[in-house]
Amino acid sequence: MESKCKLTYFDAMGTAEPIRYLLYHGKIKFEDNRVDFQTWQSMKTSTPFGQMPVLEIDGKKMHQSIAICRYLGKKLALAGENDWESAQIDMAVDTVLDLRIKLSEFYWESDETVKQRKKATVLNETLPFVLERLNGLVKENGGYLALGKLTWGDFFFAGISEYMNCVTQFDITKDYPNLAALKKKICELPDVKDWISRRPVSQL
């Protein structure tokens, strides 16, 4: 008997999209539960730490998107085979996370002057610095973020790059051919491709 699986998040890609990519790729049937802001406000205190996404899987309630991706990665044989291999995925993923956080910081800033200052720093300095190195890392790893093979880290990158593109308003991989090719590789996996072709259009 397959256990009930349910992903709860806003009606957005955001930090949930990497999880959706992994669930679809792994052919894990799930309810894609999208809540509006008002519903979220009323349910927030009943979630583990007042944050989404929340994934109910195997009778467990999980939170924290990267912890969820890592867990799914292990379940789907998309993880490292030893401690050092696992660490290589983790290092790449947390590097992408740092970039996502820097982008979020300016995106959600309400003071317009500060927002523009932060935006300039991130777009002109942080983004090219990190992406150039990530691009090199993918080259070193034969087209993947780590280990020379497909891992959950690649799904994380492809999924979260959608959020990053929404924030920057351009394709962040456009000047980085190895990153662009990696993203394309994930997005053309049959189940991910099918999902992308029919997913709801959202702002983030």
Added chain:
Amino acid sequence: MESKCKLTYFDAMGTAEPIRYLLYHGKIKFEDNRVDFQTWQSMKTSTPFGQMPVLEIDGKKMHQSIAICRYLGKKLALAGENDWESAQIDMAVDTVLDLRIKLSEFYWESDETVKQRKKATVLNETLPFVLERLNGLVKENGGYLALGKLTWGDFFFAGISEYMNCVTQFDITKDYPNLAALKKKICELPDVKDWISRRPVSQL
């Protein structure tokens, strides 16, 4: 033959202190290489992603503090024994990380008005919301962050709480007895206690 181990970071606790706690507790001999800002500027581009800490261990160069802590946790038998156990540590750690990031955001803000606004939100809303729930989580887990036993997540919490205390300028565990007891438990482990008694005094 023991491999050479070297931790490179600023002359600060910051995101390196959880790693130091784990290394000392695990009796892993290491060089605690502290660099000043000027030295850092000159070496930044030669590090994997322009960030510290960097840990050289087992002939490998590692970056990303949480990836390093997870790796050390596995080496020191302070990790989960299956995917779900590992995920429980990861969820708790990333929750603490989110809090650390929120604190960093106001701490490093250069616009004074924005800084004070962010500080108020974090101290009055985010911090109590998260700490109350973390305090409950530790109670549920018999005095630990996860699994009812000592894991690398507890070392992460105790180590990074030093940074968070520097930012808030008060002991963030003061109103949360289970968190205070957990931190005390880690800080009184013999090798951690010895390190704390002799570590350099730093601002962060």
